[in-house]
Amino acid sequence: MAKIIAGISSSHVPAIGAAIDNKQTEEPYWKRVFSGFEKSKKWMAEAKPDVVIAIYNDHASAFSVEMIPTFALGTAAEFPPADEGWGPRPVPVVKGHPELASHIATSVILDGFDLTIVNKMEVDHGLTVPLNLVFGSPEQWPCPVIPLAVNVVQYPPPTGQRCYDLGKAIRRAVDSFPQDLEVVIFGTGGMSHQISGPRAGLINSKFDKAFLDNLTRNPKALARMPHIEYMREAGAEGIEMVMWLVMRGALDEKVKEVYRFYTVPASNTAVGHIILQNGVGAKKAAAKKAAPKKKAKAKARKAA
Numbered sequence: 001m002a003k004i005i006a007g008i009s010s011s012h013v014p015a016i017g018a019a020i021d022n023k024q025t026e027e028p029y030w031k032r033v034f035s036g037f038e039k040s041k042k043w044m045a046e047a048k049p050d051v052v053i054a055i056y057n058d059h060a061s062a063f064s065v066e067m068i069p070t071f072a073l074g075t076a077a078e079f080p081p082a083d084e085g086w087g088p089r090p091v092p093v094v095k096g097h098p099e100l101a102s103h104i105a106t107s108v109i110l111d112g113f114d115l116t117i118v119n120k121m122e123v124d125h126g127l128t129v130p131l132n133l134v135f136g137s138p139e140q141w142p143c144p145v146i147p148l149a150v151n152v153v154q155y156p157p158p159t160g161q162r163c164y165d166l167g168k169a170i171r172r173a174v175d176s177f178p179q180d181l182e183v184v185i186f187g188t189g190g191m192s193h194q195i196s197g198p199r200a201g202l203i204n205s206k207f208d209k210a211f212l213d214n215l216t217r218n219p220k221a222l223a224r225m226p227h228i229e230y231m232r233e234a235g236a237e238g239i240e241m242v243m244w245l246v247m248r249g250a251l252d253e254k255v256k257e258v259y260r261f262y263t264v265p266a267s268n269t270a271v272g273h274i275i276l277q278n279g280v281g282a283k284k285a286a287a288k289k290a291a292p293k294k295k296a297k298a299k300a301r302k303a304a
């Protein structure tokens with residue numbers, strides 16, 4: 001059966017993509033950002049997921065303001081990089097996983113989430129920048145990626161609770177897929193930032209760090225946070241963080257925080273990144289199961 005082994009969240013700042021494409025990653029300003037992802041690249045190289053499910057948002061690249069799906073699942077065999085005004089990014093075409101994506105569509109829709117199914121879609125920096133951050137810049141992406149775009153551009157975006165519950169539905173879908181696949185789910189966007197208006201440039205590190213703490217330990221509290229609190233504390237574009245809750249909902253209640261990185265700024269955005277691993281509860285349960293056997297063996301030795 002397929003299983004979700006871990007969740008990863010990271011900001012998807014477009015300037016990070018531009019720094020990669022323009023070979024500026026060694027410049028001191030950018031080195032500070034990229035050095036925070038070195039451990040993650042190593043972790044990913046060892047984890048070697050069979051499939052990535054990437055929760056991200058489209059920035060009027062695949063969808064214009066004429067059509068804004070709340071949740072759009074990419075079921076295509078491939079997703080070319082979008083032209084965001086400077087030509088498509090020089091990154092590999094994202095290969096999809098149509099079988100798993102179709103299964104997720106069926107399972108999640110029958111579970112009560114009315115996904116939009118997208119059979120043809122270009123993907124923008126919201127998806128390709130996080131891929132770069134954890135996979136580097138390979139000739140081909142090392143595994144298929146299923147994109148799931150969430151509307152956080154035009155009001156109203158889905159609630160944090162709805163995103164968290166969607167994550168749970170995705171988990172049920174993956175768990176019921178008959179192939180043995182190890183899946184990593186990404187939540188992208190954020191952290192605090194506002195790109196226009198009187199509060200442009202807003203960064204709230206205290207809020208961001210508390211969000212990261214709660215993402216690991218108390219995601220249910222985060223799921224209850226209303227939109228207005230994201231707007232007030234994390235800026236207008238901070239609402240992107242609801243996408244991290246889709247990722248978190250797909251994980252176990254108890255997770256192991258493998259790694260965390262936070263730096264400000266990148267462009268005008270706070271950069272946050274976290275790796276959460278599943279299976280902590282399972283390991284404890286296995287250890288508990290094994291413990292009585294050990295006790296029994298010790299008893300038997302004593303008796304002998």
Ligand SMILES: [Fe+2]
Nearest residue numbers: 012126189240
């Ligand atoms: Fe974004």
